[in-house]
Amino acid sequence: MSDPAPQHPYPDAHHPDEAPAPHALLTPVLGLLGTWHGRGSGEYPTLDADFAYAQEVTFSHDGRPFLHYEARAWLVDADGRPLRPSARESGWWRLQADGRVEALITQPTGVAEIAVGHAGGDTVDLSTHEVALAPTAKKVDATRRRYTLTAPGTLTFVHDLAAVGQPLQHHLSALLHRKG
Numbered sequence: 181m182s183d184p185a186p187q188h189p190y191p192d193a194h195h196p197d198e199a200p201a202p203h204a205l206l207t208p209v210l211g212l213l214g215t216w217h218g219r220g221s222g223e224y225p226t227l228d229a230d231f232a233y234a235q236e237v238t239f240s241h242d243g244r245p246f247l248h249y250e251a252r253a254w255l256v257d258a259d260g261r262p263l264r265p266s267a268r269e270s271g272w273w274r275l276q277a278d279g280r281v282e283a284l285i286t287q288p289t290g291v292a293e294i295a296v297g298h299a300g301g302d303t304v305d306l307s308t309h310e311v312a313l314a315p316t317a318k319k320v321d322a323t324r325r326r327y328t329l330t331a332p333g334t335l336t337f338v339h340d341l342a343a344v345g346q347p348l349q350h351h352l353s354a355l356l357h358r359k360g
């Protein structure tokens with residue numbers, strides 16, 4: 181009789197040396213694999229005040245030419261103590277030839293983004309291709325996300341946002357460190 185609750189036979193890998201071997205198209209993003217943790221700050225002209233946050237970001241793969249991406253943020257006070265859960269999102273980064281990237285990212289705020297861009301050198305730069313909004317979602321028109329490996333184990337993230345009638349401008353910057 182077959183096992184009613186078998187373990188998944190194809191677990192995700194979080195490190196380039198871990199099985200399964202990464203697909204060749206993932207070469208430009210191998211430095212991102214794993215879990216990242218760090219702090220950031222944010223702003224937007226419609227908000228009363230700037231904010232500080234902490235974030236955990238994970239990139240993994242199952243041997244095929246896409247990354248699974250997941251990010252969870254929470255707001256923190258001046259001493260870094262958690263205040264409340266904030267943005268979270270997950271999705272898929274589909275790697276194409278020449279480092280081109282097609283990313284599909286969804287958020288619990290009712291926003292689904294398709295972003296396109298490029299991974300090369302130490303940077304991934306993604307800009308909106310299309311945004312789909314749930315009926316009650318806030319109006320998001322476009323984003324730009326830049327991830328840069330500034331040193332081994334150090335990742336910076338900058339996020340620009342065009343939303344709620346505002347032009348594309350800075351919303352978030354963070355400095356993340358590889359966990360473990």
Ligand code: HEM
Pocket residue numbers: 222224226227231233235253254255266267291318319320323339341343344351352
């Ligand atoms: C680390 C990730 C993020 C953090 C910590 C963050 C934090 C915040 C905070 C604190 C606010 C003010 C409202 C509130 O208190 O919830 C806000 C507003 C907003 N954020 Fe973000 N955000 C993040 C990512 C994003 C992303 C990825 C998008 C869109 C793709 C986005 C779009 C918006 C929009 C549209 C607003 C509403 C602005 C308004 O109504 O005036 N945010 N964000």
